Amino acid sequence: MGNTLAAELDESGIVVLRDLVNKQQLASMQKAFEVRLRRMRWNNFDGYEKTEAYRHMVQDVLTLDQGFVDLALHPVLKGILNEYLGSRYELAEAKGWKSLPTKRDFHGWHGDAWYDQKQIHDIPREVKLGFYLTDVNSGAFNYIVASHRKQHPRGVGNNELQHVPRTSIAEITGPAGTAFLFDTSGIHRQGVPMLDERYAIFLNYHEPDVALQQEDVDYYRYHPLLLNAAFLGNLSKEDQRILGFGNKANYIHAFDRNPKHTTLQTLFRTTFTMKLYADSVRQRILGRLRRSRHT
Numbered sequence: 646m647g648n649t650l651a652a653e654l655d656e657s658g659i660v661v662l663r664d665l666v667n668k669q670q671l672a673s674m675q676k677a678f679e680v681r682l683r684r685m686r687w688n689n690f691d692g693y694e695k696t697e698a699y700r701h702m703v704q705d706v707l708t709l710d711q712g713f714v715d716l717a718l719h720p721v722l723k724g725i726l727n728e729y730l731g732s733r734y735e736l737a738e739a740k741g742w743k744s745l746p747t748k749r750d751f752h753g754w755h756g757d758a759w760y761d762q763k764q765i766h767d768i769p770r771e772v773k774l775g776f777y778l779t780d781v782n783s784g785a786f787n788y789i790v791a792s793h794r795k796q797h798p799r800g801v802g803n804n805e806l807q808h809v810p811r812t813s814i815a816e817i818t819g820p821a822g823t824a825f826l827f828d829t830s831g832i833h834r835q836g837v838p839m840l841d842e843r844y845a846i847f848l849n850y851h852e853p854d855v856a857l858q859q860e861d862v863d864y865y866r867y868h869p870l871l872l873n874a875a876f877l878g879n880l881s882k883e884d885q886r887i888l889g890f891g892n893k894a895n896y897i898h899a900f901d902r903n904p905k906h907t908t909l910q911t912l913f914r915t916t917f918t919m920k921l922y923a924d925s926v927r928q929r930i931l932g933r934l935r936r937s938r939h940t
Contacts (some may be wrong), residue, residue, distance in 0.1 A: 650721070650826075651728035654772075658793035658831035659815055662824040665719050665776075670712040671822050675778050677710035678703060678844060682743050688917070693743070699751050699839075701743040705871040706846050713739065714876045716776060716824075717848050718884050725826060726850055730770050735853045735889045737867045741846030744784060748838040754789075754806060756798030757829035759867075761856040768794050771829045771851035778846065779821050784839030786817040786825065793831030801832050850887075853894045865902060867895045 653660045666674070681703045686692040693701040706713045716722075717736055726734060760769050775786055789806070790813050816836060817825050827833065829849075853867075861867060869889055880888070904910070 648724075648728060651725045654725060654729055654826060654828065657790045657815075659788045659790065659817075659825060659827040660725070661817065661819075662721065662774075662826060664822075665716055665721065665824050666712055666822060670715065671778075674710045674712040674716075675821065675844070677713075678706065678741065678778055678846070681709065682844075697751070699745045699747050699749070701745075703741045703743075703846075705739060706741050707739045707876070708871055708873040711876045713846070714872075716774075718880075718887060722774065722826070723883070723887070726772060729828075730772060730850060730852070733852050733854075734772075734850050734887070735892065736848060736870060736887050737851055737853060737889075737895075738849035739846070739870060741778070741844065744835065744839055744843040744845070746784075746839050746841060750834075750837045752835040754801040754803065754832050754834045756792075756796070756801070756832055758798045758858060759829070759851070759861060761858050762797050764856045768797060768830050769851065769855045770794075771849065773827055773829050773850070774848040775817070775825045775827070776846050776848075777819060777821055777823045778844035779842065781818050781823070781843055781845075783818075783836070783841060784843050785836045786845075787834050787836045788815045788817070788827055789813055789832040790815050791831075793828035795830075798830050806832070853889065853892055857895070862897075863903065865897055865900050868900075869893070869896050 650660050650662070681691060682693050682701055684690055684692040685701075686694055693703050696702060703709075707717065717739065757771065757773070759771060789809055817823065849867075857867060869892070872888065877888075885891075
């Protein structure tokens with residue numbers, strides 16, 4: 646089965662996978678993911694990150710639920726990846742997001758740029774697993790079949806695709822639990838319009854020693870995975886390799902990301918500090934009142 650699916654991936658650039666998790670696993674994954682979407686990540690609260698208008702980003706999904714780890718190491722998935730990527734690939738990134746309803750084509754056609762194209766002249770293989778946590782009937786993942794490994798990944802304008810017939814575009818709709826594996830050098834996008842909220846995760850697999858583009862180095866995008874020890878029992882040697890155990894290839898010691906929105910952050914921090922100080926004063930006043938009532 647793995648050979649057949651790998652052959653389909655090689656030919657089309659994308660393959661749809663069914664029934665990778667059961668109903669109980671899916672429900673547990675949905676609940677854990679939804680909790681992170683209740684509030685923005687801040688101070689001592691876990692939550693989502695907000696870096697663009699129409700998506701709420703959830704980082705490090707392997708820390709959330711056992712099902713995400715089991716999905717990342719699913720035997721069917723590993724069988725395909727071993728055929729298509731070889732034996733040195735690792736899981737480089739594990740994140741997801743809530744896409745908000747919009748008619749705007751804010752995440753248009755592209756191939757995923759990730760490696761240093763100044764140093765690397767061939768096209769290294771990278772594969773992502775997409776997995777829906779909600780039913781998706783609009784705003785689905787779109788992929789131009791057999792567009793992979795034709796050019797270095799970049800943004801692609803709509804005018805460049807006027808010759809592409811509609812029958813060559815795979816539109817991945819389906820119920821929660823739908824999964825699809827695709828070569829990221831192929832041309833793809835999030836479809837429009839997005840009529841309902843969409844929850845989806847994406848797991849990214851490639852060889853860790855491929856030189857990264859500078860933008861991703863500066864962002865520390867492909868840092869070693871953050872994992873939850875509670876979910877790591879009974880791992881095989883192959884599983885440990887895929888999760889990057891002991892590999893420091895993309896580790897940056899004492900990394901400090903260049904901050905953005907510093908004025909706004911200072912305003913929030915100052916306001917919050919004033920609130921904590923006011924709470925402290927209020928507690929001291931109430932304490933004195935209580936003591937005076939007992940004297």
